Amino acid sequence: MDLSLIIMQLLSGIALGAVLVITALGLTIVFGMLGVVNFAHGALFMIGAYAGLYLASLTGSFWWGLLLAPILIGAFGMLIEFVLIRRLYGRSIDDPLLLTFGLSYILVEGVRIVFGSDGIPFPTPPQLVGVLDLGIGFFPRYRLFVIALVAVVLLVLWLTLEKTRIGLIVRAGARDPTIMQVLGVDIGRVWLAIFGLGVGLAALGGVLAGPMRSVNPEMGSLVLAEAFVVTVIGGLGSIVGAVVAGLMVGISISLVALFAPEMATIVMFALMAVVLLIRPQGLFGVRGRTA
Amino acid sequence: MSPSSDEAVAKPSSSGLGWLLEQRVLLSIAVLAVLPWLLPSQALAVNVLIYGVVVMGYNLLFGYTGLLSFGQAAFFGAGAYFTGIAIGRYGVPWFAAVPIAVLLSTCLAAAIGIVSTRTRGIYFSMVTLALAQLVYYVALQASSFTGGENGLRGFTVDRINLFGFPVNFLDPVNKYYVLMAFAALAMWFQSRILNSPFGAVIEAIRENEQRARACGYDVERSKLIVFMLSGAISSLGGCMLALHLSIVPLDLLHYQTSGMIVMMVLLGGARSFFGPFVGAASFLILEDAISLWTPHWQIFVGAIFVLFVLFLPKGIWGTLLDAIGIGKARP
Numbered sequence: 001m002d003l004s005l006i007i008m009q010l011l012s013g014i015a016l017g018a019v020l021v022i023t024a025l026g027l028t029i030v031f032g033m034l035g036v037v038n039f040a041h042g043a044l045f046m047i048g049a050y051a052g053l054y055l056a057s058l059t060g061s062f063w064w065g066l067l068l069a070p071i072l073i074g075a076f077g078m079l080i081e082f083v084l085i086r087r088l089y090g091r092s093i094d095d096p097l098l099l100t101f102g103l104s105y106i107l108v109e110g111v112r113i114v115f116g117s118d119g120i121p122f123p124t125p126p127q128l129v130g131v132l133d134l135g136i137g138f139f140p141r142y143r144l145f146v147i148a149l150v151a152v153v154l155l156v157l158w159l160t161l162e163k164t165r166i167g168l169i170v171r172a173g174a175r176d177p178t179i180m181q182v183l184g185v186d187i188g189r190v191w192l193a194i195f196g197l198g199v200g201l202a203a204l205g206g207v208l209a210g211p212m213r214s215v216n217p218e219m220g221s222l223v224l225a226e227a228f229v230v231t232v233i234g235g236l237g238s239i240v241g242a243v244v245a246g247l248m249v250g251i252s253i254s255l256v257a258l259f260a261p262e263m264a265t266i267v268m269f270a271l272m273a274v275v276l277l278i279r280p281q282g283l284f285g286v287r288g289r290t291a
Numbered sequence: 292m293s294p295s296s297d298e299a300v301a302k303p304s305s306s307g308l309g310w311l312l313e314q315r316v317l318l319s320i321a322v323l324a325v326l327p328w329l330l331p332s333q334a335l336a337v338n339v340l341i342y343g344v345v346v347m348g349y350n351l352l353f354g355y356t357g358l359l360s361f362g363q364a365a366f367f368g369a370g371a372y373f374t375g376i377a378i379g380r381y382g383v384p385w386f387a388a389v390p391i392a393v394l395l396s397t398c399l400a401a402a403i404g405i406v407s408t409r410t411r412g413i414y415f416s417m418v419t420l421a422l423a424q425l426v427y428y429v430a431l432q433a434s435s436f437t438g439g440e441n442g443l444r445g446f447t448v449d450r451i452n453l454f455g456f457p458v459n460f461l462d463p464v465n466k467y468y469v470l471m472a473f474a475a476l477a478m479w480f481q482s483r484i485l486n487s488p489f490g491a492v493i494e495a496i497r498e499n500e501q502r503a504r505a506c507g508y509d510v511e512r513s514k515l516i517v518f519m520l521s522g523a524i525s526s527l528g529g530c531m532l533a534l535h536l537s538i539v540p541l542d543l544l545h546y547q548t549s550g551m552i553v554m555m556v557l558l559g560g561a562r563s564f565f566g567p568f569v570g571a572a573s574f575l576i577l578e579d580a581i582s583l584w585t586p587h588w589q590i591f592v593g594a595i596f597v598l599f600v601l602f603l604p605k606g607i608w609g610t611l612l613d614a615i616g617i618g619k620a621r622p
Contacts, residue, residue: 037413087601093413094359098557099600101550105593113587225424225546228417236414262432269425273406276418280409 004136009258010251011134015143017250018150019209023223024230024242025157026201032237033174033194036085036096041202042224043104046217048073048203049210050111053122062125070204077199078192085195086188104220111217122210146208153204154243161239170194174237229272235285245283315564316482320475323568324468330572333463335579339572340470341531344477346555346567348524351481353553354561355490356517357497358408359416362423363552365403366522368544369396370529372430372437375539379446380436386451389473389530393523399426400522401515408514411500420546427544443539460534470531477524482564484520493517525552554596560609569608 027041038044048069055072056065080103088095124142131138161167169190173180177187205223213219230249234241249268257264275283323343327336349363373392377383383391403426407418430437437443451460451469458465484490492513495503504510533539542548551574559570577595581588603610 031413037417084597084601094416095600095604097359097413097416098553099597101553102593102596102600105550105589105596109587109590109593113590221545221547225421229421232414232417232421236417265428266425266432269421269428272418272421273425276406276409280414 006255006258008134008137008139009254011139011147012143013251013254014247015146015212015250016254017247018147019205019212020226020230020250021243021246022150022153022201022208023205024227024234024246025154025239026198026205027227028231028234028237028239028242029201030195030198031231032239033170034085034089034191035093036088036195037100037236038195038198039097039100039224040080040104040107041100041198041227042220042222043107044073044077044199044202044220045206045209045223045227046215046220047076047107047111048206049122049215049219050115050206051203052207052210053120053215062123066204066207069207070200073203074196074200077202078196080199081192081195086191104224108217108220115217117217119214119216122215124211142211146212149208157239226268229268232282233272233275235282237286238282238284241282241284316475316478319478319565319568320471322565323471323474327464327467330576331579333467335575337463337467337470337535338575339568340467340474341528341535342552342555342571342575343528343568344474344531345525345528346552346559346571347477347481348521348526348528349552350556350561350567351484351493351524352517352521353556354563354566355485355497356493356514358514358518359553360407360419360518361416361546361549361553362403362407362419362421363521363525364544364546364548365423365426366396366400366525367529367532367548367552368430368539369399369426370526371533371539371543372443372529373526374530374533375443375446376436378448378533379443385448385534389527389534392530392533393526396526396529397519397523400519400526404515404518404522408511408518420549423544423549424546427541427546430541430544437541438539440541442541443533444537446533447537448534466535470535473527473531477527478564481524485564489513489516554592557596557599557604557606560606560612563606563609563612566606566608570606573607 023041023045027038031037051073052062052065052069054065055068056062059065059068084099084103085096088099128142128145130141132141132144161170169180169185173185173187173190180187180190206219209219209223226249230245231242233248234243234245249271252267252271253264256267279285323340326339327333330336330339345363345367348366349360352358352360352363370392373395374385374388377388377391378385403419403422407415407422410418431439434440449459449461451458453469458469460466460469492503492508495506495508496510496513500510529543532543555570555574556567557570558573559568560566574592577592578588581591599606605613
């Protein structure tokens with residue numbers, strides 16, 4: 001087997017993993033703060049892709065879609081938290097999961113009503129069409145852009161969480177919301193913002209994935225399973241875990257696709273099973289909290 | 292759902308009503324026996340029967356043990372596929388194919404259970420969903436066995452021999468009552484589990500896992516066993532579906548089916564014996580009625596489900612039983 005081919009496939013895997021990282025990150029941040037697993041995360045990913053497509057055709061530019069869709073859908077996420085999820089705090093941990101599962105039904109069917117059941121092609125932005133010569137082979141420009149953008153988003157998120165006052169409040173709130181309230185922080189508003197951020201990340205993942213996959217109402221169901229696998233491998237609530245596991249899953253999928261294409265859809269689940277047998281709390285998870 | 296301080300097992304009562312409630316299996320069978328005449332169509336009644344059994348098996352896991360699995364479709368589908376493959380590919384007679392399929396599905400449940408019962412809480416839901424999706428993709432890839440995307444075909448059971456009497460299985464009434472015998476068996480089995488000391492142990496695990504552990508019960512082993520029992524009962528529903536439809540659609544294994552099972556148990560009422568049948572019936576009637584005037588029935592079902600989670604977490608049957616004051620016996 002040609003080494004350069006393997007390196008190219010590795011790069012493909014990183015691009016695939018980058019979208020997974022962004023999506024899983026939204027799921028894991030929301031869980032880390034609110035203790036809620038958002039079952040509608042996949043559906044919101046799908047709505048993000050549709051919103052990006054719609055806004056891009058409305059404004060005539062992919063870049064407006066990329067910028068506005070996550071903000072718009074993130075705001076919609078805050079509405080969901082405010083109207084629905086908020087009522088379930090203090091109830092069983094299963095209830096938000098069940099509620100968002102019902103919500104995903106509504107969202108998917110809603111998109112079917114508005115945009116139809118068939119897939120819609122998502123055109124690659126003209127600046128990023130074509131391939132780039134990397135010396136060892138040709139690689140799609142758009143995928144390189146996805147890798148770069150995700151790296152920037154991760155850096156901004158990390159700096160915000162670690163170096164700013166807002167990040168301090170968020171981290172402290174994840175540790176002990178009661179103390180934060182005693183200290184005069186309106187934890188409800190923090191939760192609202194975090195849920196919006198999580199949903200916005202799902203939408204960003206959707207827009208980024210658009211030109212790489214076809215956009216259809218069912219695209220979220222596969223993504224949800226993938227995001228679950230990534231967060232379970234990485235450890236629910238762990239940001240580092242989501243990044244490492246997302247890249248791990250992306251790379252394994254594309255390398256396995258090279259050697260045994262029929263195993264490509266199965267490999268990430270096998271990876272998850274192995275990790276669970278060795279470390280039930282995930283690679284970077286904290287024992288006792290969930291496992 | 293929400294923790295409560297109910298007695299772990301309903302105490303036998305000497306009053307007439309109490310005695311009647313003890314006969315939950317017979318009562319349930321009686322209702323199912325007249326079901327084809329209560330519902331608008333025969334086809335609906337058969338589906339209520341099948342999904343009722345599947346959801347009842349799931350209720351053992353979710354309602355009684357408190358484990359929210361999103362992977363029950365794996366066992367529903369496995370029961371159906373194994374039945375179809377045994378009959379169609381290996382020429383096994385139907386009455387042998389069913390126990391073989393249940394046995395194999397229980398082995399699958401053991402494999403998935405070993406991995407998933409190591410995790411707790413929300414992790415369990417995500418892991419069961421992922422592992423069930425693994426089963427889905429394996430069935431998709433192993434198309435020489437399963438028919439892949441087209442589903443499994445070619446194992447029609449049209450004529451069965453019942454203790455020497457030939458029965459035309461294509462006749463919907465005959466089919467209903469043969470399948471009802473399976474449902475009755477499943478109900479008897481489930482009732483026995485719930486009445487046994489083991490039934491008390493799983494409810495203790497739901498109420499307080501630490502305390503159950505402190506009392507000396509092997510929580511992990513009990514979870515694994517209940518996972519397998521639950522999978523076995525749900526897989527019997529899959530066998531019934533295969534015999535009924537003579538095809539097995541691949542979608543049966545998808546996690547949307549698991550989600551539907553979760554919806555049914557919550558609509559009817561988790562932790563009640565007959566609730567799963569009420570839930571299956573409500574869901575299927577709702578689907579039937581709404582899809583008459585719009586293809587987008589899922590949006591309404593989703594909305595109704597959200598309202599149930601918010602305002603009626605005990606479901607139709609559970610709320611009804613509470614209202615007339617016999618909720619504790621949970622028939």
